[in-house]
Amino acid sequence: MEGLERIVKEHPFFAGMQNAFCDLVCGCARNVRFEAGQYLFHEGEPADWFYLLRHGRVALQVAVPGRGAVTFQTMAEGEIVGLSWLIPPYRWTYDAKAIGLTRAIAMDAKCLREKCEADHDLGYEMMKRFMPVLIQRLQATRLQILDVYGTPA
Amino acid sequence: MTAAITAADPMVPRVARVLRRRRNGPQVFTLDVEPEDPAPAFAPGQFSMLTAFGVGEAPISASGDPAEPGRLVYTIRAVGPVSSALTRLGPGDLLGLRGPFGMGWPMVEAPGRDVVIVAGGLGLAPLRPALYRLLAERARYGKIVLLYGARGPADILFRNEIESWRRRLDIDIAVTVDHAPPDWRGHVGVVTRLIARADFDPLHAVALVCGPEVMMRFAIAGLGEAGLADDAIYLSMERNMKCAVVFCGHCQFGTVFVCRDGPVFRYDRVRSLLAVKEI
Numbered sequence: 237m238e239g240l241e242r243i244v245k246e247h248p249f250f251a252g253m254q255n256a257f258c259d260l261v262c263g264c265a266r267n268v269r270f271e272a273g274q275y276l277f278h279e280g281e282p283a284d285w286f287y288l289l290r291h292g293r294v295a296l297q298v299a300v301p302g303r304g305a306v307t308f309q310t311m312a313e314g315e316i317v318g319l320s321w322l323i324p325p326y327r328w329t330y331d332a333k334a335i336g337l338t339r340a341i342a343m344d345a346k347c348l349r350e351k352c353e354a355d356h357d358l359g360y361e362m363m364k365r366f367m368p369v370l371i372q373r374l375q376a377t378r379l380q381i382l383d384v385y386g387t388p389a
Numbered sequence: 390m391t392a393a394i395t396a397a398d399p400m401v402p403r404v405a406r407v408l409r410r411r412r413n414g415p416q417v418f419t420l421d422v423e424p425e426d427p428a429p430a431f432a433p434g435q436f437s438m439l440t441a442f443g444v445g446e447a448p449i450s451a452s453g454d455p456a457e458p459g460r461l462v463y464t465i466r467a468v469g470p471v472s473s474a475l476t477r478l479g480p481g482d483l484l485g486l487r488g489p490f491g492m493g494w495p496m497v498e499a500p501g502r503d504v505v506i507v508a509g510g511l512g513l514a515p516l517r518p519a520l521y522r523l524l525a526e527r528a529r530y531g532k533i534v535l536l537y538g539a540r541g542p543a544d545i546l547f548r549n550e551i552e553s554w555r556r557r558l559d560i561d562i563a564v565t566v567d568h569a570p571p572d573w574r575g576h577v578g579v580v581t582r583l584i585a586r587a588d589f590d591p592l593h594a595v596a597l598v599c600g601p602e603v604m605m606r607f608a609i610a611g612l613g614e615a616g617l618a619d620d621a622i623y624l625s626m627e628r629n630m631k632c633a634v635v636f637c638g639h640c641q642f643g644t645v646f647v648c649r650d651g652p653v654f655r656y657d658r659v660r661s662l663l664a665v666k667e668i
Binding site: 293295304305306307308309310312313314315335372375376379380382383384385386 | 509510511538539540544565567569571573574575576577578579581582585586600601603604607610
């Protein structure tokens with residue numbers, strides 16, 4: 237468990253977090269690995285876990301009829317995979333697939349939600365850390381849908 | 390009385406001949422040209438006015454190696470009548486050439502610092518001369534990081550060169566595409582997302598940014614979040630350049646003229662202008 241705590245504390249997402257909060261968070265964490273091609277989760281499934289990537293790359297995909305699985309974003313080491321665990325109905329809205337060997341910390345979302353509900357200071361701390369990630373993803377998506385490299389009319 | 394036009398008249402193009410034409414992607418071609426007079430030296434980031442005879446003139450940034458004598462290289466996307474005519478030229482065809490013009494990348498300020506290059510789409514072309522210079526004088530710089538975003542894998546410019554730079558091991562390169570086919574195994578997402586993943590010292594770095602203006606605004610925000618000061622960020626602006634020598638005023642951008650004071654600007658000097666929609 238000590239090793240896991242160190243890994244969680246060293247992940248950029250939890251950088252600088254108070255030890256007391258870290259201890260609470262670590263109680264919901266476990267080490268996982270995915271082989272290339274393995275799915276972390278599928279669209280429509282309950283968002284019971286989210287992942288802090290430590291190594292490897294994960295493709296976020298949506299199945300499009302006639303086009304198969306379309307990758308709209310890839311996530312790399314130091315980043316978070318999975319945000320839907322934060323907001324009801326807690327279901328994934330896309331697939332997440334390991335591109336190569338991927339190591340991650342899996343966080344039990346239900347466990348963390350319960351701890352955040354019981355300790356609003358922890359909840360606020362988690363929100364402060366997740367909101368910038370959400371905003372960055374929103375901004376990146378805005379730029380992506382603008383299709384700025386398209387041939388000018 | 391009409392003034393006589395002399396060879397020194399900045400509006401008179403010199404004649405140049407196309408030596409080579411290569412396709413770099415959908416509607417994007419690179420021309421190697423050789424002026425009939427000795428080729429003028431250019432600084433990375435400068436542009437020339439290229440004439441497709443009988444059609445018109447367009448500003449195009451140099452994309453070749455500034456250390457290579459005798460020839461000039463331009464990478465052009467066919468979007469309008471002039472650029473389309475230029476991209477149809479083949480070996481032996483003639484074109485007009487004025488310049489080079491403008492202020493280039495901060496090659497004097499960069500030594501001793503990390504250099505972060507953020508390029509989007511065709512924006513890699515004006516940055517390629519800077520990369521040639523940086524790699525030719527590699528020992529003078531700290532880390533060199535190239536972050537490049539393209540629309541899709543087929544749109545990635547200078548792919549073979551990017552792969553050869555990667556093999557050097559003294560430059561960090563990350564390439565991403567906005568839209569990926571199923572067989573693409575690289576990064577997917579906008580180029581600005583690569584900034585947070587890049588390894589450089591923001592307190593001792595300079596960033597060179599070129600791409601569509603919206604992408605540059607997002608990149609500047611990302612570089613700022615990474616800790617770069619506004620006066621360490623340089624961007625290449627694209628405006629409606631016509632004469633290239635401050636006669637016509639078409640490229641006036643607030644108080645500056647892009648043809649003379651740019652196209653490369655230090656961000657803190659144009660920050661307020663970038664927010665003005667009317668210009």
